[in-house]
Amino acid sequence: MSIAFTFPGQGSQSVGMGKDLAEAFPEARAVFDEVDEALDQKLSEIMWNGPEDQLTLTANAQPALMAVSMAVMRVLEANGVRLAEKVAYVAGHSLGEYSALCAAGAFSLSDTARLLRTRGNAMQSAVAVGEGAMAAIIGLEHADVEAVCAEVLPVGICQIANDNGGGQLVISGSKAAVEKAAALASEKGAKRAIMLPVSAPFHSDLMAPAASAMQHALDLVTKNDPVVPLIANVRAAPVRDAGEIAQLLVTQVTGQVRWRETVEWFGANDVTTLYEIGSGKVLTGLARRIDKNVTGIAVNTPADIEAAVKTLLG
Template sequence: MAARVAVLFPGQGAQKVGMGKDLYEEYGFVRRIYEQANDVLGFDITRLCFEGPLEELTRTDRSQVAILVTSYAALEVARHKRLLETVDVAATCGLSLGEYTALVFANVLTFEDALRIVERRGAFMQQACDAQPSGMVSVIGLDFATVERLVEKTRGEGVLVAANYNSPKQLAVSGDAEALPRFEVAAKHAGAKRVIRLRVAGAFHSPLMSPAARKLAPFINNTTFSKPQLPFLSNVTGDFCDDPHTIKENLKKQVDHPIKWAQSIQKILDTGIREFWEVGPGTVLSGLLRRGWADYEVKTRNFCDVSSFAQS
């Protein structure tokens, strides 16, 4: 009987210069994926992924498409090597931006349509970041209820929200430049193990991204979404969803609403799945799993370069 596996896709922050290069050199169909992306985007995303500079690759309006292309390339290598035929893919989801790769994997979106939406998503989010100084703070070691109380206590007249529920004891908070310092002090006083200001362009998944959400909505509305061919979980609800219209609505909300990643992972674990494959650059999601759900003895595998596929 084939093992039941959840396939996960990384989000923004997983980018690094050189990602995807060895897959590009090894497989002709991967070269065609990058060439297609160059044509759709109208700039050389291939060179940016392989050569940088890192400062440009890290920009929101560049990193999102770069991670999507690289993750999709890794997914296609997994398909080429028929790895997915050896298991029962019982769930798929992606963290924030990674949700689009999961939707391509589940045959909800074509790669080209996902690329066009994500290009707009990154551009609109960058514009929102540029409009007002803001940021994000990661809190490690406090439970969700405690962090949520601290957010309410320190918000004041500004914007401050719980934004990314990453694992049971790790939550990222988004806010404006005035509210975040108050929250950081309060979180340290409350006994957080670590309070880390994230190197991101702005307050993702908060009301400060609402202008981006409004601009992105027509692009999502005008794109064809199909019924998922695999069990798919939504970031906004942390639950399974198989209705194309609801998936569209959730994607529009996702830009300025919290990401319920921890809830999604718990939902998957509750179905009995213990093996997770992370497809795309980095090992962020695997690390969250091993640290946040250690009692479940989860098994993780990463597929992002030639060596990782050689070990399969």
């Protein structure tokens, strides 16, 4: 039986996140200071005090969520938890993949912050506001949603962006195509088809300009092989080569986040506990729905960290 650390994606942000960590632990405070310096912005001020609409901006939310995850990691490390000794794998949901790689030593903290700022800006500017959309489809199988996407292709791009498990899939693409697919999914028996309040059609082919921007950005940073394998979003299988990981990060911009398959892979490979490192408890909830034999544990408060240290070092 082994352990994996997972790292949350966009949507897990909330005003105030990480403030208790900064006040309790100098190691956490140092993370937020370094991210602020790397971005030449007081991102921590927005994280702790808002306004919420500024924190929700993709270019802010992505490095902010990574910063909280890394603050937790640095405190765990200061208390004797060594990733390479205690953890078999890392994985992250979309932007969380960058947090996972930073935690595993593939990127420096400053480079990760700058990569995510580039990623957020590139994803936001890839498609004009109002031209793209995303929708959550609840209660249809993966193959059925794929069929719906194929059926609306004459209208425009529409594809599965996230397979979150528990019967929840997210589709992404041109607004007209996604709206038609959502209506069609309801006709075909989906329990719910909900248009999502997002600013861009993430993880769709419309993000191709952002993929090019990330290719360039990743070419310029120092990359190391992670100290433990990454279960990559677009492959749902372990990868450890830094060059290959960088290419998969480019593919991930337009590709599907295969989270259900990731958790299923953990379950099939004797990984019984997933510690969710960072803001919120989204991945912990998804783990429970995907595989009853996999336990999710959220770690984001000082008390959570204390409990995790006791368990991991006990």
